[in-house]
Amino acid sequence: MKVAVFSAKKYDCDGFTQWADSSLQFSYHDCRLTKSSVKLAAGCHAVCVFVNDEVNAEVLQQLSELGIEMVALRCAGFNNVDLTTAKTLGIRVARVPAYSPEAVAEHTIGMMLCLNRKLHKAYNRVRDDNFALDGLLGFNVFGKTVGLVGTGRIGLATARILHGFGCQLLCHDLVQAEEIQRLGGRYVSLAELYAQSDIISLHCPLTPDTKHLINHYSIGSMKDGVMLINTSRGALVDSKAIIDGLKSRKIGYLGLDVYEQEADLFFENLSEQMIDDEVFKRLLTFPNVLITGHQAFFTREALQEICQITSDNLLAFASNTETGNELVN
């Protein structure tokens, strides 16, 4: 079975070589899947895509005309795929629902600790023989109230770690997980979560309901100096609103692993180019903002699972069976 892999980086090629079934023939394309690059899939049976590939109605139509019968996502989120059109066209879509929630949870906690104890600044200071502590004052995470929006796999993995830190957990989700109660947490309205939390971390998917969940209004209802972390999807937050929140000191700390317009930036080395995104550049000017380029998932263990599960999804399609990871059969 021939598979065109889009947004393919060296680690994807290495991963599939090491962990995918050898009967699968991958052709790798560094570029994103868009209406301009879709022709690269010609001659293949399936495409394999990642978070910023465009799998909208127009691209799906073109894929269908090329004879593509399956879209294999090598990620959990699927907000970039038009599932309705895929179903209409008879294109199967499968994802990797849970490769390593702990990878994302641990990165989330890493961002919290780095921002709080200003490790990014301390690292540079010590390398400059500057051992002064002024400006590095942090706070104890122990005893703080953390609000988790979304308590699925990643939200729960984050809750377990925070429980170990001795935090109070306030959670909000459409579905309540029993484990939250065992961890001493409780489910509350979003309004209460915003009003009571010292740290707020987002772990719900991007849907029409959650787009710009964090906006001027919700920021206004948060505690002064709140720490906000988003390792989920960029469009959960209105970037202009968080800039205003930072300027007014309402937001005391901001950690982003995802960004609404990240498709034009992340996963590429742009260090020799001009970046035109003024909002992104403004975010980088704040001393209390930490941004990583969608790397929360990026551990050896997660990569191995992504490659193995994607391989299983493709093989299941080839043998007309199912893995249970299908979004469209």
Ligand code: NAI
């Ligand atoms: P999951 O499906 O296990 O959990 C998502 C939870 O959000 C569910 O419990 C669901 O009920 C809840 N939810 C849905 N709509 C909601 C709403 N309106 N308000 C509150 N809660 C709502 O997903 P998982 O594995 O925990 O992943 C969460 C998100 O993390 C993914 O959707 C993806 O966007 C993001 N992600 C980011 C990665 C990164 O590298 N930065 C890697 C993997 C996932």
